[in-house]
Structure formats: structure tokens, C-alpha cells
Amino acid sequence: MFELHFPAPDAVELYGNGRLLFHHSGGSPALFLGKGRETIHMFRGNFDISDRISERYALQFTGTEENGEEKILHFTCPGCAEDYSLHLKEQGLRLHLQGECRDSTFNRLWIRLFAEKGEHVTGGGEQFSALDLRGRLWPIWTREQGVGRNKLTEVTRLADALDGSGGDYHTTFFPQPTLVSSRLYFAHLENYEYSELDLREESFHEIGLWSTSLKLVLCCSDNYPALLESLTGLLGRQPPLPDWAMRGLWLGVQGGTERAVSLARRCKDAGVDLSAVWIQDWEGKRVTSFGSRLQWDWRWNRERYPQLDEIIREDRGTAWMGYINPYLVEGGVLFREAKERGYFVRREDGTDYLFDFGEYDCGVVDLTNGDAYNWYKSVIRTNLIGLGFRGWMADFGEYLPADAVCRGGSGLKLHNAWPMLWAKCNREAVEEAGMLDKCVFFMRSGAAGSQKYATLIWAGDQCVDWSEDDGLPSVITSALTLGMSGYGLHTCDIGGYTTLFHLRRDEELLLRWMEFACFTPVMRTHEGNRPETNIQLYDNDALLHAAARLTGIHDALLPYLRQCVEQNAQKGLPVMRPLFWEAPEEETAWSHKLYSYLLGDDVLAAPVVEPGADSRRVWLPTGDWIHLWSGRHYYGGWAEISAPMGQPPVFYRADSSFTPLFKGIASDFS
Numbered sequence: 027m028f029e030l031h032f033p034a035p036d037a038v039e040l041y042g043n044g045r046l047l048f049h050h051s052g053g054s055p056a057l058f059l060g061k062g063r064e065t066i067h068m069f070r071g072n073f074d075i076s077d078r079i080s081e082r083y084a085l086q087f088t089g090t091e092e093n094g095e096e097k098i099l100h101f102t103c104p105g106c107a108e109d110y111s112l113h114l115k116e117q118g119l120r121l122h123l124q125g126e127c128r129d130s131t132f133n134r135l136w137i138r139l140f141a142e143k144g145e146h147v148t149g150g151g152e153q154f155s156a157l158d159l160r161g162r163l164w165p166i167w168t169r170e171q172g173v174g175r176n177k178l179t180e181v182t183r184l185a186d187a188l189d190g191s192g193g194d195y196h197t198t199f200f201p202q203p204t205l206v207s208s209r210l211y212f213a214h215l216e217n218y219e220y221s222e223l224d225l226r227e228e229s230f231h232e233i234g235l236w237s238t239s240l241k242l243v244l245c246c247s248d249n250y251p252a253l254l255e256s257l258t259g260l261l262g263r264q265p266p267l268p269d270w271a272m273r274g275l276w277l278g279v280q281g282g283t284e285r286a287v288s289l290a291r292r293c294k295d296a297g298v299d300l301s302a303v304w305i306q307d308w309e310g311k312r313v314t315s316f317g318s319r320l321q322w323d324w325r326w327n328r329e330r331y332p333q334l335d336e337i338i339r340e341d342r343g344t345a346w347m348g349y350i351n352p353y354l355v356e357g358g359v360l361f362r363e364a365k366e367r368g369y370f371v372r373r374e375d376g377t378d379y380l381f382d383f384g385e386y387d388c389g390v391v392d393l394t395n396g397d398a399y400n401w402y403k404s405v406i407r408t409n410l411i412g413l414g415f416r417g418w419m420a421d422f423g424e425y426l427p428a429d430a431v432c433r434g435g436s437g438l439k440l441h442n443a444w445p446m447l448w449a450k451c452n453r454e455a456v457e458e459a460g461m462l463d464k465c466v467f468f469m470r471s472g473a474a475g476s477q478k479y480a481t482l483i484w485a486g487d488q489c490v491d492w493s494e495d496d497g498l499p500s501v502i503t504s505a506l507t508l509g510m511s512g513y514g515l516h517t518c519d520i521g522g523y524t525t526l527f528h529l530r531r532d533e534e535l536l537l538r539w540m541e542f543a544c545f546t547p548v549m550r551t552h553e554g555n556r557p558e559t560n561i562q563l564y565d566n567d568a569l570l571h572a573a574a575r576l577t578g579i580h581d582a583l584l585p586y587l588r589q590c591v592e593q594n595a596q597k598g599l600p601v602m603r604p605l606f607w608e609a610p611e612e613e614t615a616w617s618h619k620l621y622s623y624l625l626g627d628d629v630l631a632a633p634v635v636e637p638g639a640d641s642r643r644v645w646l647p648t649g650d651w652i653h654l655w656s657g658r659h660y661y662g663g664w665a666e667i668s669a670p671m672g673q674p675p676v677f678y679r680a681d682s683s684f685t686p687l688f689k690g691i692a693s694d695f696s
Contacts, residue, residue: 028121028246030097032090036087038087042211043247043248045211046140047211048139048140049140055084055085056139057136057137059105059132060083060135061079061081061131062077062078062080062133064076064078064236066438068425070382071169071170072169072190073167083103083104083106085102085110086101086104087100097115099114108127113125120244122242125238125240127238132238133237133238135234135235136233138233139233141227142209147159147160147205147225149204149205150202150511151507151508151511152198152201152504153504153507154171154485154495154500154501154504155494156618158618161225163196163225164196164225165201165222166202166203166221166222166442168201168424168445168471168473171193171486171487172194172496173489174489176495181491181493185527199423199424201442203233204512208616210248210253210610212243215242215243217240219237220441243260245257250610251607254510254512254598254600257511257598262475263477263598264477264480264481264515264595265595266595267482267548270416272548272580272587272588272591273301273580274299274301274302274581275551275580276302276304276347277290277303279304280305283330292564293563293570293573296570296573297570299578299581300344300577302347302416302550303344303345304348305331307321307349308330308413309325309326310323310327310330314384321358324405326409334346335414339414346414347416347419347466349418350406351421352393352451353383353388353425354391356386356388364391370389370390371430371431371437374429383425392433394447395432398433399447406451407459417466418467419484420448420468422470423449423471424444426441426444445469446473446475446479449472449475449479452480466481466482468480468483469483469484470483470485482548484516487524487555488500489524490521490525492635494619498542498635502542502635504516505518505546506600506604506623509600514599515547516602517546518546519550519552519554520549520550520551520563521552521560522535522554523555525554533568533569534637537572538633538634538635540563540576541634541671541674544579545625545631546601547590572672576672578694579691582691586628601626602624604624605647614645615645622644627682628678628682629677632667632676634675639669641666641667642669643664643665649662649679649680650681651678652677654676654688655673659680
């Protein structure tokens with residue numbers, strides 16, 4: 027599958043399935059070493075990163091050798107005391123490249139992959155601002171998503187002026203150094219150090235790395251399903267979701283036992299199918315200038331939630347869910363225990379590393395300390411699973427400071443891996459409790475490897491608006507890029523989360539967001555960071571009626587969703603897929619502004635993502651597609667589709683084996 031060619035004494039080329047992937051010569055180098063000095067500032071999970079490169083040298087190819095099944099490419103560096111060797115070894119359908127520089131004065135490496143004009147690239151982990159990543163530089167550093175995520179918008183300007191939290195096109199909770207090319211290959215960097223995907227040049231893709239120890243994996247195939255099967259075979263796959271998680275709605279409420287039970291009953295009495303009640307404040311609450319926050323001391327607050335254990339035990343038809351993150355608030359019971367045992371990440375002077383999460387300080391549990399890691403697993407098993415929770419939000423994971431000192435190494439080296447370790451901690455707690463087929467924990471942060479640990483990813487903290495970079499439309503893009511990066515189960519906060527400045531969630535946004543979520547694996551609401559200023563689905567009868575209808579549709583889709591989720595578990599095929607999956611030859615299919623996706627094999631959804639719209643212009647791949655609500659056939663190309671409230675543009679294949687199910691939905695819910 028992979029072949030090396032040597033067109034000249036100083037040149038080497040790598041081909042995969044007949045496609046040129048790597049070309050290096052004296053006149054056109056593709057491998058570089060250098061020296062750099064980084065500067066990193068963090069404020070509440072927002073990072074300002076700069077790198078001053080003092081030296082950069084193009085390597086010179088000098089020859090090759092074979093060592094068993096391994097091929098070794100040798101290079102010299104003009105400014106380096108040691109040669110650089112790149113080891114190539116095929117393992118199944120994948121090629122593993124490993125290189126290391128023994129000259130410790132060098133700390134930067136760049137490798138270029140061959141590119142063509144018109145080539146498209148996706149992946150990069152969970153990206154919100156683009157499906158095709160070409161033309162931009164993508165830093166790989168997990169961090170807060172940022173408010174607004176567009177430096178040209180007023181919301182981002184205000185957030186930056188407030189506390190530097192505005193974000194940018196590339197800021198994300200789940201970055202991953204993975205490229206999936208329209209030339210049908212993927213390149214995945216296995217390093218966790220800071221890296222960059224520089225896709226600004228027409229003739230090459232450059233991967234930059236804050237290390238000289240390179241671990242790169244390449245794979246070529248003839249189609250996207252095969253590529254994703256190979257990528258997820260490398261990174262891992264999520265287990266199937268239990269049926270309860272894909273049925274009805276997870277209702278996000280807070281405020282204590284009486285309020286939670288009362289609102290759940292109000293929804294159920296209105297015909298809303300509630301599969302879960304999610305109470306993030308089960309451990310208590312605090313109020314800050316940002317809004318309602320939680321008491322980060324992960325113990326049942328009996329004053330706020332009296333008789334919660336009895337309610338959970340007796341309510342067998344509803345899964346009750348909680349919340350936890352890997353930080354402990356100063357002064358809490360668990361904080362004192364962790365401090366006494368030496369379980370926190372430390373500063374260079376040996377003191378505990380406490381930092382501001384927004385008007386309160388917290389310690390960071392050192393997940394590389396085996397004793398601390400096992401203790402935190404026991405907190406999850408005892409305090410959450412033991413209480414009866416069948417799931418929880420496993421929040422955060424992005425805040426490890428670069429200058430922190432952990433048992434397993436420096437914060438700079440471990441920062442990008444931290445979300446994966448946090449996912450692993452939760453997963454092992456669930457498995458050790460024997461609850462993997464019953465519990466679902468959902469995360470916003472991630473890293474390569476989260477695929478095999480986290481049971482569900484949600485899109486994080488979108489603004490309660492229609493903005494392309496940080497509102498409803500951005501969630502569609504994030505699901506598709508994450509799916510093409512090997513993580514195929516995705517959900518979101520219905521209605522958004524962040525309410526700052528002039529932003530307020532209105533009824534139209536909530537309804538359209540709920541329509542979108544209906545055609546995804548999981549429907550889940552969130553009251554937002556300022557619940558009192560946002561409209562909630564239980565606020566009036568019209569919203570409850572709409573929610574009842576949409577949860578009914580979601581329930582009817584369960585047999586189909588079950589198949590989609592099983593495909594993801596078995597072969598790594600994401601539940602939500604970009605349209606180029608179906609039409610790889612079509613340029614149009616690569617535009618994220620289509621805001622459309624394939625739901626499994628047979629459904630195409632095009633949610634309404636603009637306010638005031640009662641129709642949508644939709645692009646369909648060539649085929650026989652049936653409009654769910656009218657039964658009209660469409661055969662590809664552009665069409666103006668009616669989209670009254672409650673009937674987002676959704677289509678299914680005419681030859682789908684689920685046609686009776688789709689016809690039943692149209693009949694029962696039109």
C-alpha cells in the first residue's frame with residue numbers, strides 16, 4: 027500500500043495507494059528542525075500563546091536502510107549535532123512514522139505533507155467555524171471555547187474587554203491533530219505536545235510540533251467509511267448508548283428537590299417524554315457575577331435536595347443525572363482531604379496550584395498521581411453512582427496550566443492529554459461499578475483517545491443566539507468535524523448556554539434548536555448560566571406542546587437511531603456525517619454553510635438556523651430523497667423547502683428499509 031521512491035540522490039517520496047503524500051528534496055524540503063521559546067498566559071481557561079522561533083533548518087536526506095519490517099530514512103541537519111532518523115513501519119492499513127532528535131537543544135519540528143490545489147481537509151477535532159479547514163492555521167491546544175468566537179463580532183469584543191474570554195475561530199474544548207483529506211487519506215499526530223495544523227499553503231500541509239519526537243500515522247483508502255473505520259480502530263470507539271439515553275428528553279433543571287420534581291411532573295403531564303432529569307446543582311450552588319455556579323465539593327447537598335436518594339430509587343422510569351468536574355473548591359470537604367493527602371497539581375515551588383475559576387479558587391486533582399486518580403474514581407463511584415445517578419456531566423478538563431508540575435510530568439507536556447485522562451477516570455469508575463451499559467457521562471473537553479473512554483461529547487457553551495461561530499449553526503459544524511476526527515456521538519445544550527451582555531434566549535431559538543436536537547442521538551436541555559433571563563421549555567403551554575410532539579418523534583426514531591449508534595460502536599461511522607460522505611465529488615458538499623448533515627445511512631436533516639425563516643434552501647446529493655413531511659420526491663441539487671415551526675427540512679432515502687417508520691412519523695406527527 028505504501029511505497030518509497032527516490033527520484034534523486036537527495037530526494038525521497040512516499041506514496042500511499044498511488045497518491046503522493048510526502049516529497050522531500052534539497053530544493054523542496056518537507057522536514058525541518060528548530061528552536062523556539064514559547065510564552066503562555068492563562069486566565070480562566072483562556073490562553074494567550076506565542077512562540078518565538080530563533081532557528082529553523084531544512085533537513086537534508088542522505089539515504090535509507092531496512093531493519094526487518096521497518097524502513098529508516100536518514101537526514102542531516104546543518105545546525106544539529108546529531109542525524110535525524112525517521113522510522114517507517116506498516117501496521118495493517120496504517121503507516122507509522124517515528125522520529126527523534128538526540129540534540130536536546132532543538133525543541134521544534136515541522137513536517138509537510140504534499141497537497142493539491144482544490145484539495146479539502148477536515149478533522150482537527152471539534153471545530154466550530156469551518157468544515158473545510160484549508161486556508162487557515164489551527165493551533166492544537168485544549169482551552170475554553172470562548173464567547174462569540176469571532177473577533178469581528180460585538181459579543182467577542184465585549185467578552186475580550188471584560189476578561190479576555192472572547193475566543194477565536196480556532197478555540198475549542200476538543201482539538202485534535204488529525205487531518206482527513208479529500209484525497210482519501212488521514213494523517214494523525216499521536217503527540218500530545220502543542221502542535222499546529224498549518225493549512226494556508228496550496229502545495230503542502232504543514233504540521234508543527236513543540237517537540238522533536240515525532241509520532242505520525244498515515245492511512246489511505248477508497249472511501250470515507252473505510253478511513254473512519256481505520257481511524258477509530260486506532261483511537262477507539264464509543265459503546266452503544268442505552269435506549270433510555272436516546273429516548274425522549276433529558277430535562278436540565280436545578281433549584282432543589284421541590285422545584286426539580288415539580289418541573290419534571292409539569293413536563294410529563296403535558297405529554298413530554300422525559301427519559302432523564304439532569305440536576306447539575308445536586309452538590310449545592312453559588313452565585314457569581316457570571317451567573318449561577320456550582321459548589322465544587324462533590325457531595326450530595328441534603329439541604330438543597332432532601333430525599334433525593336428516595337426519589338431516584340422510586341422513579342424507575344426516569345434516569346436521574348448529576349454533575350462533576352476534576353477540580354475542588356477551596357474550603358470544601360473533598361478539598362481538605364485531597365490537600366492533606368497531597369493529591370493536587372503543584373507549582374514549581376512545591377505548593378498546591380490553586381487558581382481562579384471565576385471568583386473562587388480551586389485545586390486541580392493530579393490525574394497522573396495513581397493514588398489521587400484512584401481516590402477520585404472512588405468519589406465518582408460512591409458519591410454519584412452510589413447515590414443512584416445513571417449519568418452526569420463530566421465538565422471541564424481544559425485548565426491544566428502550562429507551568430504546573432504533575433507526578434507524570436510538566437503541565438506543558440500534559441495539558442492536551444488532560445481531557446483524555448479525565449475521560450479515562452470517569453470510564454473506569456463506571457466500569458468498576460458494572461454500569462457501562464446503563465450509565466452515560468457526557469463531556470465537553472477531549473483529546474485523542476477520548477474516543478475510547480468518553481461515552482458522549484456535548485458541544486460546550488454556545489451563545490444563546492443564531493451566530494455562525496458560537497450559536498445554533500456552529501453546533502452542526504462541530505458535530506461533523508468531531509465525527510470526521512473519530513468521535514461519532516454528539517449532543518448539545520438545547521437553546522444554548524451563554525447569556526451575557528445583550529444576549530437572551532427567545533422562544534423561536536429554543537424551538538428551532540429543539541427541532542435540530544430531535545434529529546440527533548440525544549435531546550438535552552440546559553437552563554443556561556443565567557436561567558432567570560432565558561425562556562425555558564416549561565415556561566408556557568405552547569412550548570410544552572411542541573416539546574411533547576418532538577420527543578414523540580424522537581421516540582419513534584429510536585429503532586433507526588439504535589442502528590446508527592451501533593454502526594458507530596462497531597465500525598466508527600459517525601452518527602452525524604457531512605454531505606461529502608455521500609457525494610465526495612461535489613464541491614458544494616464541503617461547505618459548512620450548508621448546515622445540513624446525514625443522520626446515519628438514510629436520513630438527511632437541514633435544520634432551520636436563521637431567525638424569522640419559514641423555509642430553507644437545501645442542497646441534496648444525487649439520489650431519490652423523500653421529504654419527510656410532504657412525501658414529495660427530490661432528486662438532488664438545490665431546492666427551496668417549506669419549514670414551518672415544527673417541520674424542519676428532513677428527508678429519507680426512497681429505498682430505505684426504515685421507510686415504514688418514516689411514513690409513520692409523517693402520518694402521526696404532521
